[in-house]
C-alpha cells in the first residue's frame with residue numbers, strides 16, 4: 426500500500442467510526458477530497474481507489490486539472506465541488522464546470538450562478554456559506570441574514586439549495602452544533618451540512634455533518650504552487 430492509499434483508507438475508517446459513534450449510518454457522510462494545490466496525478470490515483478468527489482478552491486487551477494483528467498478512464502465519474510472564495514467574474518466558469526458549490530456567500534453570487542448555469546446541465550447544487558462565528562475576516566452570510574438568503578436561493582430556478590457550509594473560527598468547538606441548530610430552526614430545515622476538515626471532521630460528524638472536506642490528511646502537505 427502506498428502512502429496515499431494508506432491515508433485514504435485510514436480516513437475512510439475514521440469517518441465510519443465517527444458515524445457509528447454518533448449512531449448514524451456509515452454512508453450518511455460523503456468524503457470530499459480537497460485537491461487544491463495537488464497534482465492531477467494524485468486525483469487520478471484516488472479515483473482508481475474509488476474516490477469520486479473532489480473539491481477545488483481556485484477556478485483556473487481546477488479547469489487545468491479537469492482538462493488534464495478529461496482523457497482518463499475515470500473522468501466521467503468525477504464530481505467536482507467548488508469551495509473557494511467567489512468573485513463575480515468567476516461565476517460563469519463555476520456554473521459551467523462544477524456540480525456543487527459550497528461557498529455561496531452573498532445574494533449576487535447566487536443570482537449569477539442561477540442565471541449562468543447552462544441549460545443542458547441539471548441545476549447547480551449549492552450550500553450557503555454561513556459565517557457562524559461572526560468573524561469580520563471571514564466570508565459568509567451571518568446567522569441573522571440566513572433566512573432571507575435561504576428564501577432567495579429557493580426562488581432561483583437554476584440552483585438547488587441543499588444545505589449550509591461553515592468554516593468555524595479556531596477554538597470554537599461548538600460551532601458545528603450551532604450550525605446544525607441554525608439549520609433546524611429554518612422554516613424548513615435543509616438536508617445537508619458541509620462541515621469538517623482534516624483537523625476537526627470527527628466533531629463535525631458528531632454534530633450532523635453530511636459532507637466532510639478533507640485535504641491535508643488525505644494528500645499530505647499541499648504543494649507550494651497552484652501548478653498541476
Ligand SMILES: *Cc1c(COP(=O)(O)O)cnc(C)c1O
Nearest residue numbers: 459508622623638639640641642
Ligand atoms: C483547504 C480547504 C479545506 C481542506 O482543508 P484541510 O485542512 O487541508 O483538510 C476544506 N474546506 C475549505 C473551504 C478549504 O479551503
